Amino acid sequence: MTQTRTVTQTRTVTCPKDGEAAPLLELVETRARLGNREVLRGITFAVTSGEILGLVGPNGSGKTTALRCCYNALTPTGGAVLIDQADSTTLSRKDIAKTISASVQEPTVSAGLSVRESIALGRTPHRSWLDRSTERDTAIVDRCIEQVGLVELAGRDVSTLSGGERQRVSIARALAQEPKVLLLDEPTNHLDLRHQLIVMELLAELASAGLAVVVTMHDLRLAVEYCDNLAVLTEGELRACGSTVEVLDEPLLAEVFGIKARVERGVRPRMEILGLA
Numbered sequence: 001m002t003q004t005r006t007v008t009q010t011r012t013v014t015c016p017k018d019g020e021a022a023p024l025l026e027l028v029e030t031r032a033r034l035g036n037r038e039v040l041r042g043i044t045f046a047v048t049s050g051e052i053l054g055l056v057g058p059n060g061s062g063k064t065t066a067l068r069c070c071y072n073a074l075t076p077t078g079g080a081v082l083i084d085q086a087d088s089t090t091l092s093r094k095d096i097a098k099t100i101s102a103s104v105q106e107p108t109v110s111a112g113l114s115v116r117e118s119i120a121l122g123r124t125p126h127r128s129w130l131d132r133s134t135e136r137d138t139a140i141v142d143r144c145i146e147q148v149g150l151v152e153l154a155g156r157d158v159s160t161l162s163g164g165e166r167q168r169v170s171i172a173r174a175l176a177q178e179p180k181v182l183l184l185d186e187p188t189n190h191l192d193l194r195h196q197l198i199v200m201e202l203l204a205e206l207a208s209a210g211l212a213v214v215v216t217m218h219d220l221r222l223a224v225e226y227c228d229n230l231a232v233l234t235e236g237e238l239r240a241c242g243s244t245v246e247v248l249d250e251p252l253l254a255e256v257f258g259i260k261a262r263v264e265r266g267v268r269p270r271m272e273i274l275g276l277a
């Protein structure tokens with residue numbers, strides 16, 4: 001099933017939706033303010049199980065703000081956020097944390113915690129504060145440490161890590177939460193090329209196993225290769241939303257991103273950047 005909506009006066013776009021599965025997360029005409037500025041002005045997108053949705057757009061277009069609305073870190077001033085079809089304002093923090101986890105930009109680190117202890121915090125929503133961690137918790141934490149390549153650093157104090165290593169701790173902590181929806185704010189930031197690919201391949205693998213992923217990113221080449229769908233934001237508005245290869249046409253790339261580029265379709269689509277528009 002596809003859903004068509006007019007996003008601007010001049011452009012009608014198509015948001016593909018899996019007819020079989022209801023969205024696990026949906027923003028409906030969501031508005032948000034920061035200070036005295038309205039920085040999100042009616043954003044609508046949805047993500048279903050097995051899908052990677054990229055949030056892209058120039059600096060300051062509202063990607064992080066939209067992501068923060070998704071996990072209730074910021075209360076929208078209008079519209080709705082639906083989590084597993086329930087209005088997020090009716091859900092407890094713990095319920096939201098059982099469904100959604102987030103890895104944010106510049107994650108805070110708690111000095112004194114090891115990498116393993118920091119990642120194990122991801123298990124918190126799944127138990128009461130009196131519960132001890134179980135063998136299953138330990139196995140999940142072990143798996144997440146391995147998935148992001150932190151085995152050799154597992155005992156290190158997180159405050160002694162590099163930016164890229166901290167980024168991987170943050171991703172592993174979000175994975176340890178075993179969410180249905182994983183939100184990532186620029187997860188490849190600070191990462192060397194190899195770890196960028198490791199993280200993106202991991203997301204692809206987790207999505208094939210049923211996870212819904214929403215990821216903000218600036219690297220459109222990675223977005224083209226790994227995101228099924230894109231929501232393109234400009235100045236707090238949804239400029240386009242739909243299948244990655246359809247959304248990123250040459251006029252949009254020139255108008256929104258100021259670049260001359262083309263997307264080659266294929267089993268694994270690729271983007272060739274030709275220069276400035």
Ligand SMILES: Nc1ncnc2c1ncn2[C@@H]1O[C@H](COP(=O)(O)OP(=O)(O)OP(=O)(O)O)[C@@H](O)[C@H]1O
Pocket residue numbers: 034035036037039057058059060061062063064065066
């Ligand atoms: N505390 C604040 N008060 C007012 N405006 C803010 C505040 N924080 C952020 N903004 C503005 O909100 C807008 C959206 O910011 P946001 O961080 O969501 O953009 P972004 O698309 O994630 O940007 P980037 O790609 O640079 O990370 C920007 O114009 C930003 O300047």
